[in-house]
Amino acid sequence: MKEAHTEILVVGGGLGGVAAALAALRAGRRVIMTEEFDWIGGQLTSQAVPPDEHSWVEQFGITASYRTLRQEIRNYYREHYPLTERSRQWRDLNPGAGWVSRLCHEPRVALTVMEGMLAPYRGAGRLRVLQPYRPVGAEMDGDRVRAVRLAHRDNGDEIIVAASYVIDATETGELLPLTGTEYVTGFESRSMTGEPSAPEEAQPLNMQAVSICFAVDHVDGDQTIDKPDRYDFWRSYEPAFWGGPLLGWKSPHPRTLEIVERSFTPNPDDDPLLVDADQRRNPGDANLWTFRRIAARRNFTDGFYASDICLVNWPMIDYFEGPVFEVPDDQARGHLKAAEELSRCVFYWLQTEAPRTDGGIGFRGLRLRGDVTGTEHGLAQAPYIRESRRIKAAYTIVEQDLSLAVRGERGAVNYADSVGVGMYRIDLHPSTGGDNYIDVGSCPFEIPLGALLPQRVTNLLPAGKNIGTTHITNGCYRLHPVEWNIGEVAGLLSAHCLERGTTPHGVREHKDRLVEFQTLLERQGIELRWPEVKGY
Incomplete structure (x- = not known):
């Protein structure tokens, strides 16, 4: 069986995986990234879901690299599409003029931009992308992952990749059972989490649609x-x-x-520049055609889009x-x-x-x-997965940490080990246990480093929906910019630990190391705290 070696292995090429790979590569590390589907980008591309973002996304509350991704998507339209002059001059161009997001666009454009961001590192031989491969096994050395076994999606050929750090950026936390990393699924009970919206008994197979x-x-x-x-x-x-x-x-x-x-x-013959994609004011789903529209023909020269x-x-x-x-x-x-x-x-x-x-x-x-x-059958390449296996973490984010009803004017809990920020209502879709929607107002929140650290395994980091949330708090930590932030931090943390000769747990447990890492994050354009915001 073929065996490859790298410093950092990123399993899964969704938004968190791409962000993790880019962060580690910019830090000078060698990376192998895998992806099961034909396109990298996950939610934004193979799952074909326009970005779900908070109301302040054009000003603050996202990482600098995610802002670059958004801007390059707009730039691609300006450089390659026949926009009307009015739309070309629109600073916050929304190509689809969808009401769900200020940046609704065709998934292939996001794919092209992300491939372009990775291209220099591929050319330099510092990044290898194994595609389409999925994880099928792992080799452990005590509490460390030594290597991950991967199989080609189509022909079954296998390769083992050994790495100093392994990042699980899969959509369902596939490395957790393969490595024996402790995890939870579905609904935790109220006795486990103390959450007001939790059921009396745990329901591990009760998951979002x-x-x-x-x-x-x-x-x-x-x-x-x-x-x-x-x-x-x-x-x-x-x-x-x-x-x-x-x-x-x-x-x-x-x-x-x-x-x-x-x-x-x-x-409808609507004016795309008049679309107000702010769900605080209007959920935008009255006409489902314009709700998640990804190409508005009136943004383009007359007749270009039928x-x-x-x-x-x-x-x-x-x-x-x-x-x-x-x-x-x-x-x-x-x-x-x-x-x-x-x-x-x-x-x-x-x-x-x-x-x-x-x-x-x-x-x-x-x-x-x-x-x-990107398919012949007409549907998206990959299912839109809202909920994953979740690590049993050094710190688990619970509803009480950010619920508007619980926290009120105090705002969400400030974590000493914050490594990013995000904002979205706790938005849970109907579930396999027969539950209706669960929607809980939330405050702008932070991402604690402890939620990225498994309790036991020392060199495996999550990079998406598999962090230490609950079934409930997953509902607001699962969206595009938060997943990117989580992945970026996982990549930077892996690179930082290699450089400093420490461990992720060691960074969190020693104040001076934590401050050093948080300073690094801020230099990279990752916001750790929210400014004062109102009306959420």
Whole structure:
């Protein structure tokens, strides 16, 4: 079996993985990064999810390198796309003019930008990307990971990579069971965490829904696909708490659980520069077409886009019939297949049965845009995973640390070992245990270093949703800029420990080492504290 050696191994090439690799490379270290899917970038690319960000993202509250990523996405549009002069001069260009985010864009553009950020290190031979590979085993030396065994997704060829530090940037914390690192899944009990929103008993298989997203546009002609095999099943599927069939415009409001009715009108003749993508003022989901729109045709010269492009990540594609990990492989595969089937049935329903505002039925001009998501089957390459295995950490972030109802005007807990900041409401989607949405107002929060440190294993660091949160606090630590921040810190911490001859736990446990590392983070443009903000 082939064996490779590196200083830092990053397993998983999502946002956290890319950020970790870049941070370690900029610190002068050698890195091998792996990725299971055809595109790096995770949520932003292979999962095709426009960035979910807080209201102050254009001013503060993200890392400097994440700000660079956002700016380079805008620059790419300005340099390569036929924008109208008005849109080209728009400082905070929102190519899709979607209401969910101030930067809605096509996933391939983010992919191109991230590949460009990594390209110099590939050329210099300091970065090797193993793609498409996934982890299948690990070799341990006491409490240290010696090496990770990886298998090619398509042909099964295996390679072992030995490294001084290993970063788990997979979407579901796949290295945790492989390395024997202690972890939790699903809902912790109230006795375990003291959280007001936790259940009385732990529910380890009660996890948030996964979604298989897809992109569509709307053109002339009949684009109707063949009726999916299990369409009749999903067409009649009606969760007890939904207020009607899953395939319909009615669903619970995430914050109030009141049954609300949304609409869908392709290609409204709206002005993209008038879109106010601030969910404090407007959730923006009244017309689902513009909610997660990733290309607004009026941003581009007349006729260049035949239609807007809309990204479908709506309540009706949430699959919560069963978990896609921590169950036997055949069950996990079955649930993923069923999630894909649900998304295809939603698309067919949109084409053939969805009520229109003009009183008609169906939008037969809808097309699946697999060219936008990089697939022939038309859906996203990878499932949108909201919840992962989570390390049993040196410090676990709980609801009481940041809940607006608990903390009030005091704001979220200030951690002495803060390594970043983030902001998002605790936003939990319906789950495999039959729960409805759980939505808890939160304060702008910090990321404690202790949440990145496994209690026992010394050279394995998480770089995403696998940090030490609970099922509840995962709901606000799982979004794009926070994942990037976590990954960047994991990469910098690995490089710093190699340079100083210390360990991640040693950095946290010794005040002078912690201050030195936090100073390094600030020099790299990572914000450790929030300025005073209001209206959240």
